[in-house]
Amino acid sequence: MSGNIWELKPENLRAECDLSLLPFETTLDLEPLKYKVVAQDRAQRALEFGLRIKDPEYNIFVAGPPHSRKTETIKDYVSELASQEPSPPDYVYVHNFKEPERPRALVLPTGRGRSLKNDMEELIANLRVHVPEVFESEDYSNRREALVRQFTQARNAILQELDAKATQEGFILNISQTGLMLFPGKDGKPLSEEELKALSEEERESLRQRSNILHEEMNEAIHKIRRMEKEFQEAEKKLDQDMALAAVGPYFEELLEKYRDQPQVVEYLKEVETDILKNIDDLKKKPGTPSPFPFPIPEPSFTQYQVNVFVDNSETKGAPVILENNPNYANLFGGVERRAQFGALVTDFTLIRPGSLHRANGGYLILNVMDLLRWFFSYEALKRCLKERVIKIEDLAEQLGFIATRTLQPQPIPLEIKVILIGDPYLYQLLYIYDEDFGKLFKIKAHFDWEMKRTPEHLQEFSSLVATYCKEENLLPVHKTGMARLIEHAQELAGHQEKLTLRLKEILDIVKEANFWARTNTHQVIFNTDVEQAIKEKTYRSDLPEEKLQQFIDEGMLFIETTGSVVGQINGLSIYALGDHVFGRPSRITATYSLGKEGVVAIDREAQMAGNIHNKGVLILSGFLRSRFAQDKPLTLTASLTFEQSYGLVEGDSASVAELLALLSALADVPIKQSIAVTGSVSQRGEVQPIGGVNWKIEGFYKVCKARGLDGTQGVIIPKANVQDLMLKKEVVQAVKEGKFHVWAVGTVDEALELLTGLPAGKRLPDGTWEPDTVNYKVDQTLRRLMETARELMREEKGEGKG
Template structure:
């Protein structure tokens, strides 16, 4: 009969003599235990072609974000800082602001230079236009215009006298008045005129009106010519005043063609808007309506402002931006609005950068799930990556609805590496359903949840502990504490030769252990503090387990841990409630009789069994046919049920348990109720590994402890699960004291012998089993059932139906 496992195999122990105290205090900055992911990251970052962005996949808690921040941070620090980007006014079309690129750290100086230029230009213009020389030239032009107008007026007056006419000007126009005896005719005299005289005067007036129109045309031409001459004078004076200022700035930025062009545009705009720089209020009001400002002076200068979109003055290396909330506007930027006279207005100075702008020339890290949750965000990101430009637009424009006249800023060239963070499920969905995703995220960096346990891994764990202690000012951890942390790492991954890479959980235990050590006033974290942190963490969430154990102890949930029963075995299941998982026994019973229904899974019939559990039950029929159906038809009806189970059941870890119960029921052999069982089985009777092995053993041990340990209790597990054992100290102590036992079996024969104390039995060449064995009794029972079934069929029909007999085979 199989011997139980010794205590040494129930939990991994460590010899840390090779680990120095300095190693524990050192810091580990590399990505720990992820060689595959590191290689993928290096490949994606080193290939500069379009589409080689990265999707970092892996379970939560593996330290993906922290590792990516460290990895990209080191790389970014070795690269040059990217260019500054600014938006400036487009004087030709203010609704299409222009983008300007400057070397890193030069945007502030550029904005300051432009502001200073405008201030100096205003001063120079006011000085030029208030100078005595300019006034003299202007007065000369005005005097010249007046002389020409007076000459025209004199000629007109002479012509009017010859026709006995004169004219008077008023705000309503020029009126032609008849003259008599050298005096203008008033209303009284006009009333005395004869019809003939009136008709003659009207003919003269109509004739002179044509001459008057010619005079007015000539007068306007003289005024226009004078105004053009004054404007030309003003333009020359303005050009002379600001040309040196513009040339000075162009010389400073001669290597930046966009800025040189922009300075030329500023010069032209100033020359076309000289009154706005002097005393033209209408021009200022127009600027205020479009560009805003607290007063007319601010409004005037606003259109010459420089909107710094990204400022990398203080940037050391390339930017690394982590955007936790990747909304549409947070990604591509936005155009803010100001309320003016009840309307929402915007201008180029209200354009704000998004995460893509801030990360331009570097790296952008985004959570994939949040990106997909935000409308338009994922599509806008793909559009930017494909076009290699960032285009800021309104959300309604992106959707093609409610389009209104607004700004259309010039797109910003994009040079970036995007890293999406998510789990494997999101990656699979995107890869399968989105062709563009495959083209834009060609590199997958998969973070594993486990790493091989070796000396290097132990040093990495120690380095991680040292770094966390230093960064978060925790108490230092001694070697015993490190060993307990290593055991916890093995427990998380359920393997004695692997360590978990869920460093988030490791860090939580260290923080809590440091807290408990602080409460006790100790100088360092010990193994007891780590143990307390683990137990307290479990205790905070295991209320349901305690309720179930209390119900089991008082008998509300029927679990027998002593005596023997036929067709009844204690199976083990795991209950996962999110933050913790725990094991609990289930009573599994089987009833058998003659029939041709085969094995009936009551859980499935009640629609409580999952597909994997149903598959496991079906495999049991294959085992029975394999072992007993070669010589005798297997003609039985067996009903399997999880007693007092009212929720769904899935998984095949109870299939070996169910098979033991079937064999017990068929052979009439009692099973020791103190021994619980877990493990799946195949048709050949080989017991296979299952998950949650530690939780199952600990859950059953706790029930046995509450009911009273007798020394006859224990658990049968698959042999392949021995390497997964990382049990609690109280179980190891109980095993050492012979109060609890754990057996590891390779097949059903080994397990049934432990449960029944009877030899399993071996078939001879004829398929017969030696007497007084489990299989002998089962085989005899099957023969009896088959014989009775034949008798019953003959009694009913007088013969054995060929179809029924065939089915029984």
């Protein structure tokens, strides 16, 4: 039977881009895209809503396929929106004079954090110069000498009075560095031991009593002198503070006036002033004063008066947009660094470092969800921050118990941020189902499409995107013929005549490579020939496995027939996906049968070399046989199917039509043309259903036939529903035009059966039988014969049993 009614015309095999749809000569005539978003209306509306709603629970998950430029698109889109928003405040950490282990966080208007740091550095520098001058002044020396003189005179008066009384009572007062002592004496000299022994008992008793009275008075004098010393020290300290205040006061008054609108800063400055007056001795000595010791003595560092500008937004235009490519715990949440000092690790508030979350506070943080999930603690800590709305700087090692020493506990910073996660739709589903917090915190899903319809508007956006990319990357402009070839390549990647892929990264990579070949060919613009060369070169770099497989077929190592007819054997078509390269190749499928009751058996399934979808397809074959041929008799056969020379997993149901046709050929004992390959899945009713990768499969069989020599009889049968998916290479289309190759589209198994056998498939007659001399009739007769044989065997077994 002629197959012309199912054969496709060359114009059905590929959709070519009409140059009239491209109203420009080169991409220089096009306006660049503002947001670099092409045909993503759903995702764009979700982004606009998610970015504008100011709610901490409405963070965004951007889901989409790989190579769709999601990250670049999101960053550009968010940056444009963020530029219109106000810049967030600065955050600084300062010393906490009340609790040194808990540094204080101050919030300052944008740009004033660095100003405060400079002011404090200038303050300390001035004080280190001017305070020593005050304490070296004549006024200070006179006032201090007056205090010393007053104290010395009062102390001397007390000692003189005590000495006179001691002399009167016959004692000598000895004043030394160790204290005061009384000795019995006469004429200003202490009594010797012999003189003391010579005294009478009454004289000794009198001496003892006078000694006790004098010791009491001496102790009272000592207490009085100590009180005077304490009063002198307090007076001296007050003098120092008064003098220091006179030197420090003007500087602080100036700062207090400058920051009067910042209550936190005013409170901090007053604490600094109090602490400086309390520790004024550190400022008395001029910096760089030589030490009397042979080794240097550490000078006061005044670290406690420094300002750690934690987040500086002085140069941030609008809200910050941070893309963190390595979201480990330290990069995301910051930490407290340590430095080695005298063999130990020490730290202070100036070593507190921010993370991406701090730098993005008040704006937007963009993360790749796969990168984030690689760091479990980062993901959990991020959720905790979003729930508590504060950022805590915690030492991860301390949390895990690796560090026993105490460290700083900086004051948490309020968090106001929009987090944008970018990842695969499958990851979104997993997180939404298995993480109860995820759905509460990421309520906006911006789903990127993977393809777009070929409309004039979308073609214009596509062309403008290419124009923008060429301008940004300093590439040659693309000629309209080159753009037409890029559009066709986008259709090839989409696998559809009316759709273009949105895996834009692959398209733009081709543009960059075509720019190289255009410059190599000394072109001023990128023509279609340059784009074609870029596509071919890219394919050539990756198709070594395909070439080796073709060599196996050419050398006869893999058995593939492209001529003649064979019973129970057919060329199915398989897809090999190798990541950077996908191609199709024919596979020999064979079918045999025998009397039995196991039905259709797939050898690949029995060998556990088949996937679930393939196994389902085999079970559908059994359903088809029962539905069509077992209405008036039971099936009494065991049929086996297999992919010959298959050494890997067989998956998918796109070969189920081929398997069924091979089985029907074996049952009907009708040979199948080996010059035709078949692809498609089948239903229990015999409908040929669409499959994926149809272009790769056709081109794969074409290459084998071309290597063997095209004779005009070869071709491929595909499902009718896949016609719109055809974007075959121009070489294949040209071969069809010349009648050297064919593509047929069928809707039922019977149509494919007639093409492959040249015989009518046959229709069921009203009495349930089939039209004579048809394939279905022959199959039905074989199955009926198997049934009769089975009955005869059963009768013989019963007869032998009775005998």
